[in-house]
Amino acid sequence: MTLQTSQDFSSVFDLIPFSCFIATKKRIEKINSASKTLGLKKGLLEEQVGSEISMAIFSACEDSKTISIPEYNIIFGEKERFFNVTVTPLKSGEESTAIVFLDEVTHLFETSNELALSLIETEVANRNLGRTISVLSVLARFSAELLKISQPEDALDILERGLEKTTLFEDVWLVLADGSGIDNLPEEIRGAAKDAIESGNIWARLPKPFLIIPINGRDKFYGIVCACLKKEGVEDINIDLKPFATMTAFTLDNIALYNELISNMNALSLRNRALRTLQESHTLGEIESGIFELLKEYFEISRLRIFRSNSKIDFSKEFKLLIHSAFQGIVEEGYAGGGAALCLPIRIHEPARIEDIVHSVMLVYSETKERFSDIEKELLISLSDLIGISLSKIQIYDDLRAHSVAVQYLNEELNRSIIELKAANEMKSRFVSTVSHEFRTPLTAISSYVQTLFENFESIDIETAKSFLGVVREETDRLTRLINQLLDLSRIQARDRPLSNNPLSMFELAQKIVETLKPVADSKSLKIEIDKGSSKGDVVGDEDALKQVLLNLTGNSIRYTMPGGIVEIRVEEDDKMVYTHVKDTGIGIPQDSLDAIFSEFYTVTQTRASLARESGNSEVEKEILGAEGTGLGLSIAKAIVERHGGVIRVKSKVGIGSEFIVALQRRGGDS
Structure with a gap:
């Protein structure tokens, strides 16, 4: 058995009945009580025990083996004595030592030497065993806790x-x-x-x-x-x-x-629930609120926001820096606002691009954390990928819906255009028919009278010939008037007729109209006047064209108002517009005709004549029937007003009268 350090048997060292000491290769380090009687002490080795024992100790330390020297004589106190010497190596830290037994030559040499070694070895073994049991007991208890x-x-x-x-x-x-x-x-x-x-x-x-x-x-x-x-x-x-x-x-x-198993289970659960949430979300706001409520069940988060590139970022500067970096495609993490902030780029796929683009950024913030764990970051990154896919689908859906709305709008416009084309075609047919009729009537009359004159030239008296020629002249004038109105309407609508832009007063223009048409009104026992409270009504426009509008409107009012009625012109204005009202107390216009009266060749003569007949005024009925117009006057008036950037409206009630309003931009007024 290899003995341990000298401290292992210090308590039994003094019990050995014969001299022994512990020494290094050069010095005596420890002695027992029996050695003290020989005069040994701690110090240099060779000076006290001689060179042979010194060499034995050196060899025992080097070779780790026991060396015996029988009947070795040593002089102690001037007395020569003989000892059986036994040198046994010890291990004491890094420096080798040995224990030396000096037993005077007796018949008990081997028995006493073995007894001493046995005592020392037993004590060391007992102590090591107790220490080992104690250590193993402690480790076993803590292992159970693990x-x-x-x-x-x-x-x-x-x-x-x-x-x-x-x-x-x-x-x-x-x-x-x-x-x-x-x-x-x-x-x-x-x-x-x-x-x-x-x-x-x-x-x-x-x-x-x-x-x-x-x-x-x-x-x-x-x-x-x-x-x-x-x-x-x-x-x-x-x-x-x-x-x-x-x-x-x-x-x-x-x-x-x-933990990895639990984390994977949580991640799988979160992803499945996130997929359902994203499938049920149709807007960015719904995604943001739905994912935030879901993540609160798995993480300690205080806020979640999704920003687009044009979104307003209502956060502090430190947050803005993280968000801006994330828009560059970098996952940014930092400590901001007293908590952990994680900014994740959300990418979507665009068919026109090879690489996905950063569509938006998701900010996840926790005021209770200093940082997010690696597992949490990996899970949030995978979640941002799912959000990107969902946003791509929403964008595709929005594009499809926009295209659908556009297609629907185009279809409606196409249908509207078809209806308008049909209406235009019908109007053209009516126009051709009306023009043909309007031309045929005077031409037939002219042709008939001329033919009669030609065939009966020698037999017709002069007065009859004059009467026939008078009808020819009237029909020719009527035909000329019709042709001129058609040409005016065509030029105005095609903008071939130039209009001047001169300052003028609608009030002064109205005065001229009243003066012109007063004889006509007097002949029908009508009162025509200008409202005394009228404004000056300064505008910019073509005086002749606007005069034609007022003549047309006022002439119609006179034509369809019964004797004793009133025709009134009133001019009003505000900061932007000038309003000229032509109001009468005539027989009115039926409601079903109001939307069509500004169309070409549209007339309500028969309806108005019936209303006059129902009122018992046969003279007015005859006048209305005899004064049937071409149906172009109001169309020309509307075209002229619109060329001036204005609008014309009508209000009418059967039996009460009609009111036409011409609205033009006021000179110097706001645009």
């Missing part, structure tokens, strides 16, 4: 406390794989600790009395434990501690696997 914990930090705490409780160490330090805790180590072992962290696999003694124990999992290095051995530490201490460190690593592996 089976109950679920957090990595708890497992590392148990490892650290377990090593401290073994009483083998003065101090124990835990250093994690990321290097945290290394600054707590004594300066002399920091370099070795850094090497251990970098290599991830070291189990070595440092210069006395330090020790490094690695914590290696199946696929992961968790860190190291550094310990300072006590003076009574034993050799091969790593054999006792390595299983404990291995079990700690095994526990950490199991916790990591469990």
Whole structure:
């Protein structure tokens, strides 16, 4: 058996009945009581015991074997004495030592020597056994605790406390794989600790009395434990501690696997629920609120916002910097507003582009965190990809809906155009028919009278001939008037007729109209006047064209108003417009004709004649029938007003009268 340090048997050393001492290769380090009687003391070796014993001690230390010198004579106190000398090597730290037994020559030499060695070996074995049992008991208790914990930090705490409780160490330090805790180590072992962290696999003694124990999992290095051995530490201490460190690593592996399983299950659950939420969302706002409510069940988050490139960012500057960086396609994380902020770019696919573009940015903020874990970030990144797909679908849906609306609008416009074309075609047919009729009537009359004159020229008296020629002239004038009106309407609508832009007063123009038409009104016993409260009504326009409008409107009012009625012109204005009203107390216009009276060749003569007949006024009925117009006057008036940038409206009620309003922009007024 190899004996340990001299401290292991210090309590039994003095019990040995004969002289013994412990020495290095050069010095005596310890003596027992029997050696003191011989005069031995701590100090230089060879001067006290001679060169032969010194050489034996040197050889025993070097070769690690016991050496015996029988009947060796040593002079103690001027007296020569003979001893049987036994030198047994010891291991005491880094410096080799030996125990030397000096037994005076007697017949009990071997028995007493063996008895002393047996006593020492038994005591050392008992002490080592007790220490081993104590250490194993502590480690077993803490190993049982490892089976109950679920957090990595708890497992590392148990490892650290377990090593401290073994009483083998003065101090124990835990250093994690990321290097945290290394600054707590004594300066002399920091370099070795850094090497251990970098290599991830070291189990070595440092210069006395330090020790490094690695914590290696199946696929992961968790860190190291550094310990300072006590003076009574034993050799091969790593054999006792390595299983404990291995079990700690095994526990950490199991916790990591469990957490990974739970994380994967949560991630799968979150993704499935997120997919359902995104499928039910049709706008960016619905996505934002739905995902926020969902994430609150899985993470400690306080706010979630999704920003487009043109969105207003109502956050502080530190948030804005993170958001702007995320728009460059970078996942940005920072500490802002007293909490953890994570900005994730959301990409969508556009068919016209090779690469996906950053459509928007999702900001996730937690006021209770300092940072998001790697697992949380990976999950949020995958969630941002799902949101990007959903936004792409929404954009496609919006585009399709916009196209659908556009197609619907175009279809409606096409249908409207078809209806308008049909109406225009019908109007053209009516126009051709009306023009043909309007031309045929005077031409027929002219032709008939001319034919009669031609055939009966010699027999017709002069008065009859004059009468026939008078009818020819009237019909010719009527035909000329019709042709001129058609040409006017065509030129105005085609903008071939130039209009001057001169300042003029609608009030003064109305006065001229009243003066012109007053004889006509008097002949029908009608009152025609201008409202005394009228405004001046300054406008810019073509005086002749606007005069034609008022003549047409006022002439119609006179024509369709019964004797005793009133025709009134009133001019009003505001900051922008001038309004000229032509109002009468005539027979009115039926409601079903109001929308059509400004159309070409549209007349309500028969209806108005019927109304006059129902009122019992046959004279007016005859006048209306005899004064049937071409149906072009109001069309020409509307075209002229619109050429001036104005509008013309009508209000009428049968039996009450009609009112036409011409609205033109006021000279100097706001546009």
